[in-house]
Amino acid sequence: MQKNEYKLKPGNHYPTGCKHNSGGVNFSIFSRYATHVELLLYETAENEEPFRIIPLQKEINRTFFYWHVYIVGLPVGTWYTWRIDAPNLTRELGFSFDKDKQLIDPWARVVSQKHWSRKAACVPGDNSLTSMRCCVVDEHYDWEGDIPLRISSEKSIIYELHVGGFTRHASSKVTSPGTFSGLNEKIPYLQQLGITHVELLPVMAFDEQDVPPNTADLGLKNYWGYSTHSFFSPHPGYCVTPEQGTHLQEFRDLVKALHRAGIGIIMDVVFNHTAESGAQGPVINFKGIGGKTFYHHDKYDKSIFLDYTGCGNTVNANHPLVARFIISCLEYWVREMHVDGFRFDLASAMARGEDGEVLEDPPVLWGIELSEQLVKTKLIAEAWDAAGLYQVGSFPGYRWAEWNGRYRDIIRRFVRGDKGLIPELATRLCGSSDLYEHQGRLPISSINFVTCHDGFTLHDLFSYNEKHNAANGENNRDGCNDSYSFNCGIEGETENPDILQLRRKQAKNVFAILLLSQGVPMLLAGDEFLNSQNGNNNAYCQDNELTWLDWELAAQNADMLRFVQQMIALRKRHPSIMRRRFLTGKSIEGKNMADISWHGIQPNNPQWNDPDTRILAFTLAGSVVHEPDLHIVMNMSDETATLGLPVISGKEWRLALDTSLPSFQDILSPQDQNPVNNPLYLVNNKTVVVFENVSS
Secondary structure, X not given: OOHHHOOEEOOOOXXXXXXXXXXXXXXXXXXXXXXXXXXEEEOOOOOOOOOEEEEEXXXXXXXXXXXXXXXXXXXXXXXXXXXXXXXXXXXXXXXXXXXXXXXXXXXXXXXXXXXXXXXXXXXXXXXXXXXXXXEOOOXXXXXXXXXXXXXXXXXXXXXXXXXXXXXXXXHHOOOXXXXXXXXXXXXXXXXXXXXXXXXXXXXXXXXXXXXXXXXXXXXXXXXXXXXXXXEEEEOHXXXXXXXXXXXXXXXXXXXXXXXXXXXXXXXXXXXXXXXXXXXXXXXXXXXXXXXXXXXOEOOOOOOOEOOOOOOOOOEXXXXXXXXXXXXXXXXXXXXXXXXOEEEEOOHXXXXXXXXXXXXXXXXXXXXXXXXXXXXXXXXXXXXXXOOOOEOOOOOOOOOOEEEOHHHHHHHHHHHHOOOOOHHHHHHHHOOOHHHHHHHOOOHHHEEEOOOOXXXXXXXXXXXXXXXXXXXXXXXXXXXXXXXXXXXXXXXXXXXXXXXXXXXXXXXXXXXXXXXXXXXXXXXXXXXXXXXXXXXXXXXXXOOOOOOOOOOHHHHHOHHHHHHHHHHXXXXXXXXXXXXXXXXXXXXXXXXXXXXXXXXXXXXXXOOOOOOOOOEEEEEEOOOOOOOOOXXXXXXXXXXXXXXXXXXXXXXXXXXXXXXOOOOOOOEOOHHHOOEOOOOEEEEOOOXXXXXXXXXX
């Protein structure tokens, strides 16, 4: 059959998007205000001219606010775009219709950006030679019995990573660097590390060209991926053969391999804004379909986009149609892609109503929480936005976990040596009950982290007092100005052995504290072998060796890697650290000790009211039969301290961890531990010490 001879049928308004079956392909797109709609078909993603343009007729191809057509016999592998117009609806009314602009399908499963020009999409007129394209795909896949994992949150250890940067460096030695496939090849490393989940920076298709002009002039691009345009499509830049439309298969292969290794996958998703930016931004899909519905606009001047995200626009997430789009998208990634959880970027922006005001019970957030398809899916909120809304401890809903920014800040300040923090430190170590318990929430509501993609790496946290972001092209104005960092005496790189030793010890202190805390720990990829970004704390645009993980560091810093592996193993063998319920300080039934006891220099004498102390110690009772008790000491002062060990009848303490000791002595497996016969222990400055006990 000639391409122009494919028979047309009216089609159906449901399902939205493009759906292939044995007879052909159904296309459906929502556009409430459109008066003219055309579907353009291409043989490949590279073709400059469509082989057919199909004008849709309102009387035949429109149902409610959906435009649809069925093309008999159209094969998988056909590429397509839309053109939509409503000439009487102008930008002043909140619309961005353009009869010449080629749009991509918001429901597309596969997109190509091979010839994409953001600049061409920012001005009115034809962009047919530089538009993105969507692909007709067969969505069938052999999962071989795979299902999403159900790892309980209290047993979870999250590892945040960037799919591209994880393997793009030549030292990764993978077959396809910077791709889903490349990450697949590193799964044995993840298993050996001991983490339970990977949290991937955005992998929904995003615009790599979305950076400020000065940054673009330096040849830089959007690296992190917080500029989504196609929420149902894996990012083509992470695929080995994107022009063949293999996005779904490549992503699914990764998920299936991770699950076989016992590792869950959490996606960082960006529903607070899109790649279309504000009034001067490109027309990619939502603007050209009916931006008035999808975005927040000024009440009096609809040409102005309200920006609560710092990215030019804000998704109108609580509009019924937009909320349905978001929830159905999440359900798709769980049902069809077997994803185990989501972390929501600037999630508090989704708590705003259609007028921009903060809602007490935002429909979209409750809809996500109560979705039957998402009932076992992990939900994690970055509980703030860029307009001053901060909801850590008060994010709407009950099942949501939150990135605990207060945990991050207090641990950074304590480890660098700030005074007067002991009472709050104790609360953060115990799961932040002040934030969550009164709401009936749990310690697992707290995602504990000290570093993440946004900010200093752990190495840099103890190497730089100031940010060094000049390479981003914004005169060092971008990025956080107060990171609570501590360079240990010299800014940046040094060969001073004392400073290098202190920096290493401080890194171990952070890992120890993080993995000894109640709640869900999150590690940043590369921190375990001291990856550096040379003091850049906002490397969103650096798709180069500044951010790519140098795997040679894993060998050079094998002692640090070993420490982290052993620290994860210590956490996993102690259910008392992985509690689902809050500690009470009360005696445990059948055991002559409280679930937690607090100490200072002397046992049972915590120095809560001493504004100068930087020492905290506590004893955790084993919570299951045969689990050893733990005694933990944290001395972040500048002086050594001799601390008494609590006496527990019939038990003897053994040294499990001392971050001041050299490698292979700093952390010991139970079979390598020796009894501590002295009731006093000398704790060095800037040191964390852990004892486990056994029956004497």
